[in-house]
Amino acid sequence: MGDKYIISEIEKNHIQFLLEQKKRIDGRDLSKFREVSIETDYVQKAEGSAVVSLGDTKIIAGIKAILGTPFPDTPNTGVITTSAELSPLASSYFESGPPSEHAIELARVTDRAIRESHVIDLSKLCLFPGKSVWILFIDLYVLNDDGNLFDAAVLAAMAALATTKIPKVKIISEENAEIEKLEETESLKIDHYVVSVTTNKIGNYNIIDSNRKEENVSDARITFGFDEEDHIVSMQKGKLGVYSPDVIKTQVRECLNVSKTLRKELMKAIPK
Amino acid sequence: MAGDGTVKLIDEKGKRLDGRTVNDLRPTEIKIGVVKNADGSAEIRMGKNIIIAAVYGPRELHPKHRALPHRALIQCFYRMSTFSVNDRKSPAPSRREKEISMILANALTSVVLTEKYPRTTVDVYLQVLQADGGTRCASLTAASVALADAGVPMRGIISSVASGLINDKVAQDLDDIEDQKGSGDMPLGYCPTLNEVSLFQLDGVFTLEQFDECLDLSIEGAKKLHTMQTDALKQKYTDIRAEVSDDDELAKEKVKPVVKDETKPVAKDETKPVAKDETKPVAKDETKPVAKDETKPVAKDETKEKSGDE
């Protein structure tokens, strides 16, 4: 992201030079993730929340559950909606103002992974068909950008959803679909545990979990979403560069492998 | 915001709903360096409030025509996260957020030595992760610390708290319910070392006596916060020192002659050294910096300190 950033020649060459020796600027292996930390229940006023750090990248996800009306074409299902904010608090290359295309892409790719892997059975969020459903807002705020916001965002959203508690409801009137929220809450049921893994291409090399400097010089990236049954559930190819089909096939396997360790981190952080 | 006073916010023993007395601040924690990309940053937790402050600058202002020729512009961006309150807040900036941003910027401008950086901007971002009453004050407390952490020169640190009236009694540091149901709220930004009030608002109904009492109470609260801000800012450096002295280095060091004796800074002429913040190391050739000694106060801009700072 950070369109304003100008990559220095030295930086670019140095990253290249290291990759030729199978090394990275922070000393990691090509497919090694940075240290992951997940802290859930960060914000008590949210129905669910989590702060995730990938190295120096930091994102907070908060879940708000609101009673609302379903879309007319899907009267029997609840709604999830994902937004992301790249606040200038998190990087000198983010700007104030309405969501940039980068913020929208981040939100949509995160949403896609969660939606397509059926993390939540949306029909269970329906209270009165056509009249009253739960709307889950997944709101992401980047708190520090050091690259790979995609994978951090999915982790944060998942950890927040997995710790979300929704108010129980009392039906006041069946006819008018009148509902009262109770103090008592119940945990949101999570059916699948999706994680995303992003690979970046720099010259002839492919690396996992790029930091900001690596992302600045990378030619192309692909973000894969995987569920716990090793299905590929979402994908996004980004940036100007291109891939050969063969490289994509090796990369999807590489990323799938990494997704398993990443999921372990997620499962460790959330209550059973 | 003033409530009707019918909700019981304080019991016969003087205990408030969360167990505090009327003189108590909420439990407060301040941490610096939480946003790595920022030039300075802080996270404050004050009761249930959680706020992150990040400072970028001084830096170039875009568009350039907004730059001030004689001083730096201080810009504040106070934003509430959608999930920071009980109902989801709309992500678009509200009029309230804009007003608070402005009054915070005004308060901070009063302590920053803005004339040292003409034509630049110092941007202060405040992200409220959880709001529970008094967020503008907690934001100001955190922003002051973040500015100092960024190395921005300041006359002092602002500490801020909102006290007010609950069941007609003056009480320190109102939380959200007390703010909603109480009968008055008085946010104060105050710098104890300067004895200056830089942010001051009020809503509700106060007698003159309550007004005085409330102001005095807030100043007491601000002084307590000031100690916490000081500790937060010094912590990092004293920790590193403690770490280092574990190696017994400090003990060794004490026996050594003090560096400053080796080369004496010479006052160039009778002109008194003035507070130019730039004492200047000059790299003649970085391999051979001419080491006079660390710094010498300079009378004239042209006089330069040679580098070398051991």
Place this chain on the structure above:
Amino acid sequence: MSEIKVKNHEIVIPGDLLGEGTIKYGEGVIRRGNSYFSSIVGLFQDKGDFIQVKALKGKYLPRPGDLVIGKVVEVGLTNWIVDVGSPYSAVLSANNATEKRFDPVKDDTRRIFNIGDMILTKIMSFDRTRDPQILTNERGLGKLRGGRVIEIEAAHIPRVIGKKGTMINMVKRLTRTQIITGQNGRIWVQGKNVDDELKAIGSIKKIEKEAHTQGLTDRIREMLSINQTEEEV
């Protein structure tokens, strides 16, 4: 008459009372009446005949004569805009770029320095009302090739260099690297291999982190002599 209120080498913050009376003072100190206060988070230094507060963090302010490492961010017809990590962008005009006279009709600025180039340059002039002017037409200045550039707090550059260059020369010798330190906090490092570079960078980062402590030279020597690998990058 005058009284110093703070112990030497103590960490102070903006607004801390440092002394009262008639005291000579340097950077990081402001006076109100007969009282002297710190204006920054820093290291208090009582130099005997004056007091000052050394910054521990903060943006680099250009000073004429400073050697700095800049990044070319804009190329014009007869000049370049260079990011020197300060609140003000520096201007390099073609007349100050090369020893050869620049002819705007025949010569192309892009062929001299292009966007993204890192250059070793010197501050010619700066007074805060106008952006700093820099030059590269002196020996040893110009485009940096190879190696890598790291950034540290500009305030700690004198510590990295050390008295008469002792610190930096020791790091160079013990890590077999070439190092150029810019007063703006940017440091160029090139070694024969990656490990040497990482070792040099590790020690520079350690100097930055512990700049406000004493006995640093000994600790760095020790760290490099026992061939300890540093994971900090």
